[in-house]
Amino acid sequence: MPKRLLFVDDEVMVLNGLRRALHGMRQEWEMTFVESAAAALEALEQQPYDAIVTDMRMPLMDGAQLLEKVKQDHPDVVRMVLSGQSSREAVFRSIAPAHQFLSKPCDPQELALRLGQAFAMRDLLENPALKTVVAGLRSIPSLPTLYGELTAALRSEDTPLARIEGIISKDVGMATKVLQLANSAFIGVRGQVSSLLQALSLIGTETVRTLVLSVHVFSQFDGNAEIATYLPALWDHSVAVGAIAQRIACSEKCKKAIAEESFTAGLLHEVGKVVLLAEMPREYRRIVDLAVTDPAGTLALERQHLGCTHAQVGAYLMSIWGLPAPLVHAVAFHHSPSESAETGFSSVTAVHAADAILSATDALPLNHDIELDLRYLDRLGLREKEPVWRSFHEERLAAQLEGEARERKDSVCG
Numbered sequence: 001m002p003k004r005l006l007f008v009d010d011e012v013m014v015l016n017g018l019r020r021a022l023h024g025m026r027q028e029w030e031m032t033f034v035e036s037a038a039a040a041l042e043a044l045e046q047q048p049y050d051a052i053v054t055d056m057r058m059p060l061m062d063g064a065q066l067l068e069k070v071k072q073d074h075p076d077v078v079r080m081v082l083s084g085q086s087s088r089e090a091v092f093r094s095i096a097p098a099h100q101f102l103s104k105p106c107d108p109q110e111l112a113l114r115l116g117q118a119f120a121m122r123d124l125l126e127n128p129a130l131k132t133v134v135a136g137l138r139s140i141p142s143l144p145t146l147y148g149e150l151t152a153a154l155r156s157e158d159t160p161l162a163r164i165e166g167i168i169s170k171d172v173g174m175a176t177k178v179l180q181l182a183n184s185a186f187i188g189v190r191g192q193v194s195s196l197l198q199a200l201s202l203i204g205t206e207t208v209r210t211l212v213l214s215v216h217v218f219s220q221f222d223g224n225a226e227i228a229t230y231l232p233a234l235w236d237h238s239v240a241v242g243a244i245a246q247r248i249a250c251s252e253k254c255k256k257a258i259a260e261e262s263f264t265a266g267l268l269h270e271v272g273k274v275v276l277l278a279e280m281p282r283e284y285r286r287i288v289d290l291a292v293t294d295p296a297g298t299l300a301l302e303r304q305h306l307g308c309t310h311a312q313v314g315a316y317l318m319s320i321w322g323l324p325a326p327l328v329h330a331v332a333f334h335h336s337p338s339e340s341a342e343t344g345f346s347s348v349t350a351v352h353a354a355d356a357i358l359s360a361t362d363a364l365p366l367n368h369d370i371e372l373d374l375r376y377l378d379r380l381g382l383r384e385k386e387p388v389w390r391s392f393h394e395e396r397l398a399a400q401l402e403g404e405a406r407e408r409k410d411s412v413c414g
Helices: 010-019 037-047 063-073 087-096 108-125 128-135 145-153 161-168 172-182 196-203 205-219 231-251 254-266 271-279 281-291 299-304 310-321 325-332 347-359 374-380 383-413
Strands: 003-008 029-034 051-054 078-081 102-103
Touching: 003 037, 003 108, 010 029, 029 281, 037 051, 037 063, 051 108, 063 078, 078 108, 078 271, 102 108, 108 231, 108 310, 108 325, 128 310, 145 161, 145 205, 161 172, 161 196, 161 205, 161 325, 172 196, 172 205, 196 205, 205 231, 205 254, 205 271, 231 254, 231 271, 231 347, 231 383, 254 347, 271 281, 281 299, 299 310, 310 325, 325 347, 347 374, 347 383, 374 383
Parallel strands: 003 029, 003 051, 051 078, 078 102
Antiparallel strands: none
16 A cells, blocks of 8 residues: 655745656655645645655744644654755754654655655554553653753764763763773773773763663663663673674764764663563563573564564664664664665664674573574675674674783782
8 A cells, every 4th residue: 555645845846856756656655745834734634644754944834843743743654854954963953853854855765765664663663562561661761861961062063072071970870881981892992091081082972972871771770689680791782782883884884973873773772671671570581581492582482472572662762762763773673674674784784783793602591682684684785794794793802801811910910
């Protein structure tokens, strides 16, 4: 059944150009073109649409206001910006209701890909079993205050590191984690990093913002005796996946944004496990125990016993937090990239590959739950990259062993 799309732009010539550019999509999409936000809202009241694609700058009601209204009144509609704005970051900051952003002129293939991804996410998050599980959670982790403060500070590219240091310093536990990461094998620094300011310059502010969110989720359950033994290994695994995913993305000559996205998604990819362990410890520990001997694997057992997977739970929580759609997408499909709408390398690829590579050498059943999807890599023409990506993990292990040996030597000398 064709998807129904609503395009909104106050310039008639732009709408006519879209009609011509998207003429070849008529078999897949039923398209309506309107010249104002008011006309768009009227169209949405008259019949259901699967997606709305709007310009940013329009008179009376702009794209941000329109999508906010659509978000409130028609939450199932996929919301996308198609704008001539030069700064993608500026648009994202000012238009939180958007699921996706595309620049003019429109590439029909990219638009089709982005819409395909968004529809896949919408259908996934509409899973009734997933909603039942989430509704049954006693408490859903919220975004930490520190995250919002950092986000506000980072809206300006001129924000000095000293200000970021001041924000992080308010949370001793967070400052400790930043220093710990700066001194780890993932950063590859020789010598000790003892200054928070130096640590921030090495790690990068975007990574720190991700760290704030992930540490917050993990630390919320630190006092839970039923899962305390699982958290350190899950944390170490998540940091490692983030680091390797970022390195894989960099090796593919990706844009900086994709590399940062890969690290963020890698660090957050097991959020669903953390929450399930904390909120339904007996049920989820039973699934983990069964997975040790059951060839079906963790995801199949999760679907059997819960009706959804930890990846879906994690993606659902991230969507509640309002995190960018590509991050939610990467977490949702990190176990099953073939089910995504990806046609090229993305953060989904990087996180899936990193998780599978690390899982293969992890003795802990909780982390040993995924195999590399070779058919997916074949589809993307990336099968030959696997040995190179595995070497990143081997280098990381070697650096870790070297660091541990250095620490032992220092302790003996001391």
